[in-house]
Amino acid sequence: MNTFLDFISFRDPNVIYVVLGMLFVNTSSALIGTFAFLRKRALIGDAIAHSLLPGLCLGFLVAGEKNLIFLLIGAFVTGWLSTFAVDIIVNRTKVKQDAAIGIVLSTFFALGIVLLTYIQQNAGGEQAGLDHFLFGQAAAINRSDVWVFGVIVVLIIAVVGIFYRSFVVVCFNPDFARSVGLPVRTIEFLITSMTVLAIASGIQALGVILMSALIITPGAAARLWSHRLPRILLLAVIFSVVSGIGGAYVSYAKAGMPTGPWVVMFLSIIVFLSIMLAPNRGIVSRISRARRNERKILQENILKAYYQYHEKKQTKKLDQLLTIDQILSIRNFDTSDLMKGIKKLKREGFMLQEGTTYALTTPGQKESKRVARLHRLWEQYLLKRTQIDTDHVHSGAEAIEHIITPELEKELEKELGIEGIPDEDY
Amino acid sequence: MKIINEMNDLFIILTASLVAINASVLGVFLVLRKMSMMGDAISHSVLPGIVVAYYFSGDRTSPLLLLGATITGVLTAVLIDWLSSKAKIQNDASIGITYTLLFALGMIMISGWFSGNVDIDLDCVLYGDIALINLDKVIVDENLYLGPSAFLIELSATVIVLLFVFFGFRGFKLLAFNEDFGLSLGMNMNRWHFVMMGLVSLVTVVSFEVVGAVLVVGFLIIPAATAHLLTNKLIPMIFWACGLGVIAVIIGFYLAVWLNVSYTGAMVTVSGLLFFTVVLVVVLRKKRLSGEYLH
Secondary structure (H helix, E strand, C coil): CHHHHHHHCCCCHHHHHHHHHHHHHHHHHHHHHHHHHHCCCHHHHHHHHHHHHHHHHHHHHHHCCCCHHHHHHHHHHHHHHHHHHHHHHHHHCCCCHHHHHHHHHHHHHHHHHHHHHHHHHHCHHHHCCCCHHHHCCHHHCCHHHHHHHHHHHHHHHHHHHHCHHHHHHHHHCHHHHHHCCCCHHHHHHHHHHHHHHHHHHHHHHHHHHHHHHHHHHHHHHHHCCCCCHHHHHHHHHHHHHHHHHHHHHHHHHCCCCCHHHHHHHHHHHHHHHHHHHCCCCCHHHHHHHHHHHHHHHHHHHHHHHHHHHHHHHCCCCCCCCEEHHHHHHHCCCCHHHHHHHHHHHHHCCCEEEECCEEEECHHHHHHHHHHHHHHHHHHHHHHHHCCCCHHHHHHHHHHHHHHCCHHHHHHHHHHHCCCCCCHHHC | CHHHHHHHHHHHHHHHHHHHHHHHHHHHHHHHCCCHHHHHHHHHHHHHHHHHHHHHHCCCCCHHHHHHHHHHHHHHHHHHHHHHHCCCCCHHHHHHHHHHHHHHHHHHHHHHHCECCECCCHHHHHHCCHHHHHHCEEEECCCEEEEEHHHHHHHHHHHHHHHHHHHCHHHHHHHHHCHHHHHHCCCCHHHHHHHHHHHHHHHHHHHHHHHCCCHHHHHHHHHHHHHHHHCCCHHHHHHHHHHHHHHHHHHHHHHHHHHCCCHHHHHHHHHHHHHHHHHHHHHHHHHHHHHHHHC
């Protein structure tokens, strides 16, 4: 608890730098990464991150020391070159995007390793810390780094804010963007440049390998929660910043724990929680929706079986008591499913039990007629309006009867000219 | 003394060539299946498997290591499949999420949970330690020198990969070109897929110590993609890929010796340069052809 208090009260000035650094870096990468994710170019971020290494080394060789500005410029140039190379390979040869990314990533990274080992052999003590960029070292973020990250995040927020509409159009429908005369190539250039910048600012904290998590994962998690882009962007930033600060806390609280990997762990936990719990697109909600539908279909089929039974016996009222076997003779239910369905129907007041026989209540009879009627209506519609044969309309109706809404029912009645049928004539 | 040095150099070249051959053979199928990044993901994700197996066996050459990492590799493929089919996350993002998660887990294990118990150098994770393979020599009968153990491990991996590809050629070929046709023949394509992912994991793991997790991707994909530009036939493509891989290894080795830099880094750089040269030739030739067509 004490460490937690120490952490949030920023008693240690280094904590401020790390937290601010994480805040800036994660905000910029989540913002721009979401656009990359939506453009289905998530792994380009991976290629860029690996490709920064030779640029960093070149920046170091030019400056002769670890000057963040030189390093960033070098990284920006090679990072940008890498996306350019991927585009050339994909557009000009038959090599596909996945292989192109893999090739560019490993070639640039290998070049970076060559340069890094060259520097280590020749540059003496000055190069210390250059290999932090391989795995990242958030604890090494200092005051001037925070300033640079701050400038970058402001720049990215400004660019996204100003060009928001063009970014959206280019992400979701580049063909449309071209047709309305937007400068698509310039906008893509802008997005790419911002992506490279965001990644370049992040690798000091996360390292070249884990950096792609900051680009991909927040957007992927946020996408599960909403369909609206502003909300996705906001959520992505929140997820990313929370994970960033969480990672900083773990490494603060427990000596020896690396920050970057923990940030990725928190991000992954968020994405897996989202996969399970997100409304609509989450697995839990999808499964429960499927269950609900299954149950509804089962119940409606039981009710319909009653109607069919009475129809066969040519009784107009649906008040017969049926045994389980009699129901099964109409429709081949799985017996345990049938019992479950009956139990539920009894609880909802559609059915009554008398000994081993079951009957429909008045609302149950009405419901039974309704389902049968929807079935017939759809059969009629298929017969009249499509080319489908008499013996094929049943299966279509069997599926659709469960999802016809009252509005659609009215539409169908109008379409077929059988309006205004009184309830008792069902 | 000179002879010993030359022997050592020879074994470095031979071992790296075997890595190149193993990786290129599988890489051809990965490239054809548009699953190159799957190779990237697996090569990163085997890290936690290696660390756990290393922790329990305490030995870097234990077969447990192979087993642990191969299982992790196949699990990676399963997780990626699950994320894209069940969780409905687009495929590229599934790959990115999975491998960063597993790699982060591996790093946390190395520097946090098992620190002190696991002697794995993080830099070696990235680009291997091929220069050090000669420290671990296998000598039988007191004086018969068989070669460094990394070389022998790599050799057995080559045998396994080649046997699998030779006897499973039909399955792999259908997987690469027409999975649906394979299904219609009643073959279990899913099983072939996971056999292939298992082989990729195996190759990644045995190459891990030699070339590292990131650079093995270069060995997997670059020669295969270069070969893909040179030929349209599967078997010539495999031979081209192996040949290009070995050439890159040899040139890269001498380049690295000359510049005194990382061997594997130089090898993959040369491989990449070969690829870009071929791309340049292809692009120029296309331009010339289209120019002739216009005239």
